[in-house]
Amino acid sequence: xxxxxxxxxxxxxxxxxxxxxxxxxxxxxxxxxxxxxxxxxxxxxxxxxxxxxxxxxxxxxxxxxxxxxxxxxxxxxxxxxxxxxxxxxxxxxxxxxxxxxxxxxxxxxxxxxxxxxxxxxxxxxxxxxxxxxxxxxxxxxxxxxxxxxxxxxxxxxxxxxxxxxxxxxxxxxx
Numbered sequence: 428x429x430x431x432x433x434x435x436x437x438x439x440x441x442x443x444x445x446x447x448x449x450x451x452x453x454x455x456x457x458x459x460x461x462x463x464x465x466x467x468x469x470x471x472x473x474x475x476x477x478x479x480x481x482x483x484x485x486x487x488x489x490x491x492x493x494x495x496x497x498x499x500x501x502x503x504x505x506x507x508x509x510x511x512x513x514x515x516x517x518x519x520x521x522x523x524x525x526x527x528x529x530x531x532x533x534x535x536x537x538x539x540x541x542x543x544x545x546x547x548x549x550x551x552x553x554x555x556x557x558x559x560x561x562x563x564x565x566x567x568x569x570x571x572x573x574x575x576x577x578x579x580x581x582x583x584x585x586x587x588x589x590x591x592x593x594x595x596x597x598x599x600x601x
Contacts, residue, residue: 441568447473448500475508480517491520530554531589
C-alpha cells in the first residue's frame with residue numbers, strides 16, 4: 428500500500444500537463460442555478476494547486492456539488508485538487524468517490540439519465556465518455572486514490588463494485 432504522500436505525488440505527476448479549460452468551458456448544464464454559480468465561482472481559477480480546500484468543499488455557494496456540474500474538461504482539470512484535499516482530510520461535504528463510481532456499478536450503469544432529453548443514454552454511457560478523456564497514467568492515479576479509500580474503509584458499497592468492474596483492471600506505472 429502506498430502512503431498518502433506517494434499517492435498525492437502520483438496524482439500531481441499524472442495531471443501536471445492538464446490545462447485550465449477556460450472560463451467559457453466550466454459547466455456542463457444550463458439547467459438550474461448551481462451550474463451558473465459554479466461558473467461564477469471557478470472563473471479565472473486556473474491554478475488548482477492554489478485552491479483552498481474549504482472553497483472546494485463548499486463550492487458552489489455552499490452546495491458542495493461542483494463535481495456534479497463541471498464540464499468534462501473542467502472535471503478533469505479540478506479533480507486532482509479534490510482528490511488531494513480528500514487525502515489530506517480537508518473535505519467534509521464534497522465526496523469525490525461518488526463521482527468516481529457512479530455509472531460504473533450495476534445499479535447506475537443501465538439507468539437512463541433523462542429519457543426526454545437524452546433518449547437511451549445511460550449513466551454507464553456517461554461514465555465511459557468521461558473516463559475516455561483521461562490518460563492511462565491519470566486513471567491509475569485515481570485508482571491508487573480509490574485503493575487507499577477502500578483500504579481505509581471510506582467508500583460506499585457501490586464504489587467497491589466499480590473498483591472490480593472498472594478501476595482494478597487499470598495497471599501500469601503511476
